[in-house]
Each structure stands twice: as C-alpha cells, then as structure tokens.
Amino acid sequence: MHTLETLIHDARQLATGHGAASPAVTEVARQMQICNACRYCEGFCAVFPAMTRRLEFGPADIHYMANLCHNCGACLHACQYAPPHAFAVNVPQAMAQVRGETYVAYAWPASLGKLYQGNGLTVSLALAAGLALFLVLALALNGSLWGGSLQGNFYKVFPHNLLVSMFAPVFLWAALALGIGVTRFLRDVAPATTGQAMAGGDALQATHDVLKLKYLDGGHGEGCHNEDDAYTLSRSRAHHLTFYGFMLCFAATSLATVYHYALGWHAPYDLPSLPKLLGVVGGVSLLLGTVGLFRLKLRRHPLHGDAAQKPMDYGFIALLFLTSATGMLLWLARATPALALLLALHLGVVMALFATLPYGKFAHGIFRTASLLRYAVERRQPSSLALGDE
Amino acid sequence: MSPMPNPDKQANVDVLVIGGGNAALCAALMAREAGASVLLLESAPKEWRGGNSAHTRNLRCMHDAPQDVLVDAYTEEEFWQDLVKVTGGLTNEQLARRVIRDSSTCRTWMRSHGVHFQPSLSGALHTARTNAFFMGGGKALVNAYFRSAEKLGVQVRYNAPVIRLEIKNGHFVAAHVEAKEPDGRVRFERITAHACVLAAGGFESNRDWLREAWGTNERGETPSDNFLIRGTQFNQGVLLRHLLNDHGADAIGDPTQAHMVAIDARAPLYDGGICTRIDCVSLGVVVNREARRFYDEGEDFWPKRYAIWGRLVAQQPGQIAYSIIDAKAIGRFMPPVFPGVKANTLAELASQIGLDVSTFMQTLNTYNQACQVGNFDHTALDDCHTEQVSPAKTHWARPIDTAPFYAYALRPGVTFTYLGLKTDETAAVRFGDMASDNLFVAGEMMAGNVLGKGYTAGVGMSIGTAFGRIAGTQSAQAALQSGAHHAHA
Numbered sequence: 001m002h003t004l005e006t007l008i009h010d011a012r013q014l015a016t017g018h019g020a021a022s023p024a025v026t027e028v029a030r031q032m033q034i035c036n037a038c039r040y041c042e043g044f045c046a047v048f049p050a051m052t053r054r055l056e057f058g059p060a061d062i063h064y065m066a067n068l069c070h071n072c073g074a075c076l077h078a079c080q081y082a083p084p085h086a087f088a089v090n091v092p093q094a095m096a097q098v099r100g101e102t103y104v105a106y107a108w109p110a111s112l113g114k115l116y117q118g119n120g121l122t123v124s125l126a127l128a129a130g131l132a133l134f135l136v137l138a139l140a141l142n143g144s145l146w147g148g149s150l151q152g153n154f155y156k157v158f159p160h161n162l163l164v165s166m167f168a169p170v171f172l173w174a175a176l177a178l179g180i181g182v183t184r185f186l187r188d189v190a191p192a193t194t195g196q197a198m199a200g201g202d203a204l205q206a207t208h209d210v211l212k213l214k215y216l217d218g219g220h221g222e223g224c225h226n227e228d229d230a231y232t233l234s235r236s237r238a239h240h241l242t243f244y245g246f247m248l249c250f251a252a253t254s255l256a257t258v259y260h261y262a263l264g265w266h267a268p269y270d271l272p273s274l275p276k277l278l279g280v281v282g283g284v285s286l287l288l289g290t291v292g293l294f295r296l297k298l299r300r301h302p303l304h305g306d307a308a309q310k311p312m313d314y315g316f317i318a319l320l321f322l323t324s325a326t327g328m329l330l331w332l333a334r335a336t337p338a339l340a341l342l343l344a345l346h347l348g349v350v351m352a353l354f355a356t357l358p359y360g361k362f363a364h365g366i367f368r369t370a371s372l373l374r375y376a377v378e379r380r381q382p383s384s385l386a387l388g389d390e
Numbered sequence: 391m392s393p394m395p396n397p398d399k400q401a402n403v404d405v406l407v408i409g410g411g412n413a414a415l416c417a418a419l420m421a422r423e424a425g426a427s428v429l430l431l432e433s434a435p436k437e438w439r440g441g442n443s444a445h446t447r448n449l450r451c452m453h454d455a456p457q458d459v460l461v462d463a464y465t466e467e468e469f470w471q472d473l474v475k476v477t478g479g480l481t482n483e484q485l486a487r488r489v490i491r492d493s494s495t496c497r498t499w500m501r502s503h504g505v506h507f508q509p510s511l512s513g514a515l516h517t518a519r520t521n522a523f524f525m526g527g528g529k530a531l532v533n534a535y536f537r538s539a540e541k542l543g544v545q546v547r548y549n550a551p552v553i554r555l556e557i558k559n560g561h562f563v564a565a566h567v568e569a570k571e572p573d574g575r576v577r578f579e580r581i582t583a584h585a586c587v588l589a590a591g592g593f594e595s596n597r598d599w600l601r602e603a604w605g606t607n608e609r610g611e612t613p614s615d616n617f618l619i620r621g622t623q624f625n626q627g628v629l630l631r632h633l634l635n636d637h638g639a640d641a642i643g644d645p646t647q648a649h650m651v652a653i654d655a656r657a658p659l660y661d662g663g664i665c666t667r668i669d670c671v672s673l674g675v676v677v678n679r680e681a682r683r684f685y686d687e688g689e690d691f692w693p694k695r696y697a698i699w700g701r702l703v704a705q706q707p708g709q710i711a712y713s714i715i716d717a718k719a720i721g722r723f724m725p726p727v728f729p730g731v732k733a734n735t736l737a738e739l740a741s742q743i744g745l746d747v748s749t750f751m752q753t754l755n756t757y758n759q760a761c762q763v764g765n766f767d768h769t770a771l772d773d774c775h776t777e778q779v780s781p782a783k784t785h786w787a788r789p790i791d792t793a794p795f796y797a798y799a800l801r802p803g804v805t806f807t808y809l810g811l812k813t814d815e816t817a818a819v820r821f822g823d824m825a826s827d828n829l830f831v832a833g834e835m836m837a838g839n840v841l842g843k844g845y846t847a848g849v850g851m852s853i854g855t856a857f858g859r860i861a862g863t864q865s866a867q868a869a870l871q872s873g874a875h876h877a878h879a
Contacts, residue, residue, distance in 0.1 A: 037665035037727040040447055040527030043508035052512045055725050077533060078526030080444050080663045084437055087658075219525055220506040229533040385721050386768075387513055 021059050024097040028066065029057040031089050034081055041075040045215040046375050053383045060192035066098035067371035070215045071305050073225030096306035103363045106181040115359035120311030124319050124356060132348025139340055147337035153268055157340045160260070170354045177358035182366050186374070193374040194381045202376035209372045213239055227299045235296055241289030242320060248282025268334065279327070286324035290317050316361035319353040397566065397580035403429040404869035406565055406581055408552045408629065409589035410434065411441030412851060413833025413858035415535035417587040418544045419503055420862025426869045428544045429581065431567060433551035434624045440532035441591050442621035442806055442834065445663040447528060448521040449855060450848035452494040459509045462519045466490050472846055480842020488815055489840055492856035497522060504534030513724045516693050521848040553628060557637050560821040562586040562829040584869035585828040587861045588819065592807035592834040593627020594648060595619050595660060603645035609707060616709035618653060620803045623660035630835055633811060633819065640812035640820040643838030649845045650700025653803030655710060656728050668798045669723040671699060672786055673768070674715035675757055678706040681740065681750035683757065688785035697845050704802040711800045712743055716792040722768055730796035739795045758789035806850065808838040817861040828868040830861035
C-alpha cells in the first residue's frame with residue numbers, strides 16, 4: 001500500500017520527466033545523504049542550507065539544488081569524504097552533471113535538447129564562420145565586400161530593416177525557448193521548494209545574489225577555488241567582467257534601438273554618444289572577462305565540474321570573445337575599406353551567439369537564477385524538520 | 391632496538407615538526423614566525439594529510455562577552471568546571487587553565503593564517519555559546535595552515551614517517567625517516583635539528599596495540615577487533631611507543647581510555663568521521679545481540695550522552711547493539727548516513743537484523759507496556775518515562791508501536807586514545823621527571839594531561855592549538871639559543 005508521501009514522491013518523479021532517476025541524479029542523492037549527516041559545508045553557499053531542510057532527495061529537489069550550485073569548489077577541497085576516500089564525495093562534479101541534464105530536460109522544443117551535447121567549441125566556431133561566410137558571399141556577389149565610400153555607415157552594407165529581419169527572429173526564438181524551459185523548470189521545482197508563491201522580496205534577493213555572484217565568495221568573501229585549495233576572487237571578477245560587459249553591449253544595442261525608432265537618430269554613433277560609450281566599455285570588459293574565464297578554465301582543478309561540458313563552456317566563451325573582438329575591430333576599422341568584410345564577420349558571430357543561446361552555456365544563468373529565486377522563497381518558510389541536536 | 395640501516399640522506403634544520411595535523415601545523419607556524427627554519431614531516435600522503443584534524447569541526451573557546459560567532463559568555467571558570475565534570479577530576483589544573491585561557495585569544499592568530507569561522511551548524515545549536523566552528527570543517531583549517539606554512543617558508547614533506555629518534559640524556563639529536571619515494575623505493579634519512587616537536591597523534595589506528603590494551607573479555611572475545619576507527623589510519627602510535635618503551639619518556643593516561651562513540655556498524659574501518667554517528671538512541675530503545683536492553687537510553691540529552699555509548703556497546707556481546715525506533719522518531723534526529731533496516735512489524739524487523747524474534751518481542755512488549763507517556767518534548771528532560779522495567783528509560787519513553795520500524799546496528803567507534811607523554815606548561819617531553827631542553831610534544835600525544843578521561847566537544851582542538859603554539863614557540867627559542875651558542879663557540 002502506498003502512503004500519501006510515496007504517492008506524492010512518485011508523482012513528482014513523473015512531473016520532472018524522470019520516471020526512473022538518472023545515474024547522475026541518483027549519485028547526487030547518494031552524496032546528499034552523506035553531506036546531510038555531516039553538514040560542515042553549511043557556510044559556503046545556498047546548496048547546503050537547502051539540503052538541511054530535507055531528509056530525502058527526489059529528482060525535483062536535486063535539479064533545484066544542482067542549479068543552486070555555482071561549482072565554486074569550496075566543498076570539494078574542504079571535504080573529509082572527497083576522493084580518495086571510499087565515499088568519493090565530489091558535490092561540485094555531481095551537481096554539474098545533473099545541471100547538464102537539467103538543460104536537456106527543459107530544452108524547448110524537447111527534440112532540440114540534444115543540441116546541448118553537441119554544442120562545443122568547434123560547433124560554435126563553425127556556426128559563426130558559416131554564417132559570416134554566408135554574409136560575405138552575399139556581399140561579394142553584390143560587389144560591396146571591399147572598399148566603397150561607406151563613411152562608416154554600415155546600413156549602407158546591410159540596410160537597417162534587413163538586419164532587424166535577420167536578428168529579431170533569432171533573438172525572439174532564444175527568448176521564447178529559454179522562457180518556456182525555465183517556466184517548466186519552475187513549475188516542477190516549486191512544489192519541492194515549499195510550493196509558496198514568490199514575493200517581491202524574493203525577486204530582489206535573487207537579483208542581488210545573481211548580480212553580486214554571492215555564492216562565488218566562499219561564504220567569507222575571499223572567493224572560490226580554481227586550480228587548488230587556495231581561495232581566489234579571479235573567477236568571480238572574470239565572470240563579472242564578462243556578464244557586465246555583455247549587459248553593457250546589450251544596453252548599447254537597446255539604447256540604439258530607442259534612438260532609432262523613438263528619436264529618429266540613426267547609426268552610426270560615435271564617441272561620446274551614449275550607445276558608443278556603453279558599447280566600447282562593455283566590449284573591452286567582455287574581452288577581458290572572456291580571456292580571464294578561458295585562462296582560469298584551462299587551469300581548473302581536474303575534479304571540479306563535469307569534463308563533458310567543458311567544450312560547451314569554451315564554445316560560449318569563444319563566441320562572447322569573438323562578438324566583442326569583431327565589434328571592436330569593426331569600430332576601429334570603420335573608416336577603412338575592410339568595413340563591409342568586418343561587419344559580415346561580426347554579424348555572423350553575433351548571429352551564432354544568439355542562435356546557440358537556448359542550447360548552450362548561457363542557460364546556466366537562467367536556471368541558476370530560477371533556483372535562487374526558489375531558494376529565496378524557501379528560506380523564508382520555517383523548516384518542517386525538528387531535528388534534535390547531535 | 392634493532393640496528394638501523396645506514397641513512398641514504400642527511401638533512402639539518404632548526405626545528406623539526408613531526409606530524410601534519412592541527413597541533414603540528416600550529417607548532418610549525420609559530421616556530422617559523424619566531425624566525426626558525428622549520429621542516430614538517432607528515433607520514434601520510436598529501437591527499438590524506440592532517441590526521442584526525444581533518445575530521446574536526448570546532449574549537450571550544452572561553453570568552454567573557456559575545457565574540458563574533460560566539461554568543462553570550464563562556465568564562466574560564468565555567469569551562470574549567472565542564473572539564474572537571476567530564477574528566478571526573480582526572481586533569482592537570484595548571485595545564486587545563488592554560489588551554490582555557492589560550493582558547494580565548496588564539497582565534498585572531500588562526501584567522502591570520504587563513505582559518506575562517508562560522509556560527510554553529512544546524513543540528514549543533516547547543517554549542518553556539520561554547521564552540522567556534524571552522525567554516526568548511528577541519529580539512530579547510532588544515533588546508534589553510536598548510537598554505538600559510540608553505541608561504542612562510544616551512545618545508546613540508548609528505549609520505550615521510552619517522553620511525554625512530556636519537557635522544558641523548560633527554561636531548562633530541564636526530565630523527566630517522568623511512569620515506570617512501572614516488573618510485574616505491576624506501577629510503578632512510580637521518581634529520582638533525584636543534585629542536586623537535588612531536589605531534590604525531592595517538593595510537594587508535596594501531597589494531598595490535600588496541601588488542602593489547604583491551605585484551606580478552608570474560609566471554610573470550612577480543613573486543614577491540616570490533617572497534618571502528620573514526621579518524622585517520624595513520625595514527626599508528628609508532629613514536630609514542632618508541633618514546634615510552636625505548637626512551638623511557640614519562641607517560642600519562644590509561645591505554646584503554648579513548649573517546650569512543652556508538653557509530654553505524656556499516657561505517658568504514660577508518661575515516662568514517664562525523665557522518666557515521668547515529669543520533670536516534672534517545673528516541674527509541676537499544677538492544678544487544680541477545681535482543682535485550684542494557685542501559686537507560688533517555689538518561690540525559692544526547693549531546694551529553696553520545697560519548698558513553700561507544701563504551702557501553704564495547705561491553706556487549708559481540709560489541710554490537712541495535713538502535714530501534716518507530717515512525718514517530720523520523721524527522722527528529724540528524725539524518726544518518728546509511729538508511730536504516732526498515733520493516734512494517736517489530737517481529738519482521740527482528741528477523742531482518744538477525745535477532746531472536748521471541749526475545750526481541752518480549753523486550754519490546756515489556757518496554758512498551760512500561761511507558762508512562764506524559765508530554766513528549768525532545769528539547770527538554772520530559773516526563774515520559776518507564777515504570778517497573780529494568781533498565782528504566784527515564785525520559786522520552788514512548789511505546790514503539792507505529793510502523794514503519796527502523797533498526798540501526800551500532801559498533802564502538804574510536805575517535806582518539808588518551809595515553810600520551812607527560813608534559814608541563816612549556817610542552818616539554820619529560821624523562822624521569824626532568825624536562826627535555828629541546829624535545830616538545832603537542833596534540834593527541836599529550837592531550838591525556840588535560841583529559842584523563844571523558845570528552846567535551848571541541849576541547850581536543852583547544853588542547854592541540856594551545857600546546858601546538860606553545861611547542862612552536864619553545865622549540866624555536868631552544869633552537870635559536872642553541873644556534874647562537876654554536877655560533878659563539
């Protein structure tokens with residue numbers, strides 16, 4: 001006879017699309033059973049306080065916790081049960097493997113989920129190159145690939161409306177695919193995280209945690225781990241440079257859109273205009289950040305994270321770097337005959353970046369934010385457990 | 391003593407620290423800060439470094455007012471009274487008070503070497519006033535100390551067990567290392583130093599020594615064969631035995647005294663650490679292999695009683711016992727690392743764990759009928775007790791009657807042994823009641839001076855930190871004085 005609890009448990013398993021839990025999910029459940037009996041890592045991040053509210057770890061709990069994990073490495077280096085101990089606890093790695101499954105499980109449309117596995121450095125670069133080549137060929141057929149008196153006006157190469165008609169669908173597709181995925185993720189995770197609705201303060205808390213990368217600070221502010229057991233702020237700094245660089249570039253584009261449609265001020269903009277200023281600062285920041293992330297990832301401790309996902313990480317870093325690099329080159333070479341060629345290159349890279357957004361590393365930010373949001377909700381509620389002291 | 395092979399290598403240093411746990415690291419850091427050149431020898435490979443310190447989580451601290459992660463106050467007198475209580479007076483007041491006073495000031499120094507503190511963990515709130523927790527636990531502390539030591543220029547060597555010391559008239563001359571090279575070859579090395587700190591742990595991992603100490607019981611069993619070791623496999627007590635037997639160093643403590651907890655019988659033989667504890671004893675009953683109860687499970691709060699249950703189980707036939715609970719207990723104790731044996735009836739449970747079903751049922755029925763249930767409150771010494779059953783259960787006694795039922799098999803788990811070297815306020819090793827001028831001891835190798843028996847959470851790290859630091863300062867002083875002496879001679 002089933003108790004109500006097991007019925008709910010089974011229902012939740014079905015809801016998460018994991019009728020039978022995957023080996024990665026089972027492995028996290030095994031490790032959490034050990035961690036929950038130890039709890040030394042409670043001060044590092046959100047994963048362990050979330051763990052102490054639970055006695056059992058169903059797939060929804062595990063997908064939620066896996067996406068709370070920032071792969072900072074603190075709990076691995078501090079772990080008395082890490083390999084070579086027979087318990088072989090490596091939470092950052094086990095969580096990373098589940099995150100890989102989260103992205104696939106919540107991809108929309110589902111059939112495109114397998115793109116995550118194939119999304120590596122080669123695919124990203126090939127896609128960028130292919131798209132750029134396509135644009136270059138189009139220009140070459142047109143005879144406008146090199147030279148001409150463009151005076152820096154790239155709308156003479158690709159008219160504004162053509163650009164909009166090329167990029168808007170790709171961007172909207174990315175937003176739609178990720179939006180549907182994360183909505184489904186939240187629908188599955190909410191019952192496992194008290195089921196309470198989110199309040200305004202929760203969004204504020206989660207935004208704060210995301211924007212500050214709170215859980216890469218080690219819980220003590222000295223940072224997380226990269227190649228060894230020493231703390232470093234370099235990972236959070238490189239990530240900040242990348243994230244804020246990207247956001248500034250995005251802001252530049254958005255502002256330019258406002259200029260174009262609302263104010264009738266047409267590109268190109270040059271310094272000291274606001275879109276250009278945002279773009280240049282963002283571009284430089286993105287360059288520094290991605291180079292930093294790439295260098296750090298090359299030196300990363302081999303036990304951190306899921307090696308199978310590294311190509312995807314490198315692919316995303318490469319596209320972000322190239323987006324910025326080609327953008328900056330385009331600006332610097334705006335008065336030269338190479339303008340059209342560089343524009344084609346830049347647009348190819350940007351197109352590849354947006355096309356891969358819903359099926360690549362970018363997803364980590366979306367699902368992690370969603371988990372942090374549920375964490376903010378959950379931590380407001382009193383724990384249902386009344387465990388005695390040791 | 392058997393003749394030693396000729397050393398393959400020689401080395402010389404001001405201060406030699408033998409050991410790689412908290413006390414050894416504190417000594418090495420203090421000696422280096424005092425200007426001495428320091429070599430630290432860890433017998434374990436790097437991935438197993440830190441001894442039992444890697445399994446610890448906090449430090450018991452005196453404080454007269456709230457202090458960062460510590461609430462309220464915990465005065466010298468209260469700390470001292472707690473020690474007197476747990477040791478039954480088997481302690482050296484002078485040394486104990488030194489440890490207590492140092493515990494109130496050492497944390498600034500610890501922080502300067504990269505140790506981070508955090509408030510009490512969930513499930514350990516009873517220690518919020520008395521114990522400062524290491525963020526990430528003892529291994530994070532050990533990592534921080536090793537990083538700081540290497541930054542300051544302390545030489546650190548792993549896989550470097552010391553097997554013998556040369557001591558002349560109580561004066562340390564050299565240590566002999568039997569080092570396993572990466573290629574698997576064994577090399578002998580003689581290391582001379584102006585001073586030496588011994589901080590190589592107790593002997594709890596040495597099965598032969600445990601067997602010798604615990605002997606054979608009235609049932610003809612060798613109880614220690616069923617002991618699990620909660621910590622490192624590297625505390626073989628090689629130097630402790632060498633000092634006591636070959637050099638006649640003054641001893642303290644009883645070899646059968648050890649911190650011993652009842653832990654999950656499925657725990658690994660070594661390094662099970664904290665997660666193998668079973669915290670549901672006071673919520674149910676405990677029966678032995680003969681399916682009979684043997685001690686009041688509700689005598690006092692579990693944090694005050696868990697350390698006696700290791701010894702209680704060690705006295706039972708087969709050194710095994712079974713904690714039995716029902717569904718009412720679920721969610722009221724720290725989750726165990728392994729799932730319990732689960733059954734829908736008590737009889738089924740007994741047969742699953744291999745106990746005689748009729749005796750088990752008789753024990754449980756007798757207990758259930760004896761329960762006088764009042765207002766159950768696991769956070770207080772409540773009025774739920776038994777009447778007319780022996781042994782009584784004096785608190786939290788409720789009938790075990792709600793399916794599903796769970797059983798957890800328990801074994802004695804040894805945390806550390808108390809037999810050690812006698813010492814004084816300078817941490818000196820003593821020979822014939824005379825202090826050595828350049829050989830010092832810290833950590834588990836001397837904790838028995840302060841803890842003759844019993845235990846209270848976090849005090850092992852207080853002793854290790856205080857005496858590690860004293861030994862470091864004293865050894866540097868001894869080394870630098872002797873160095874200056876040689877320079878002028």
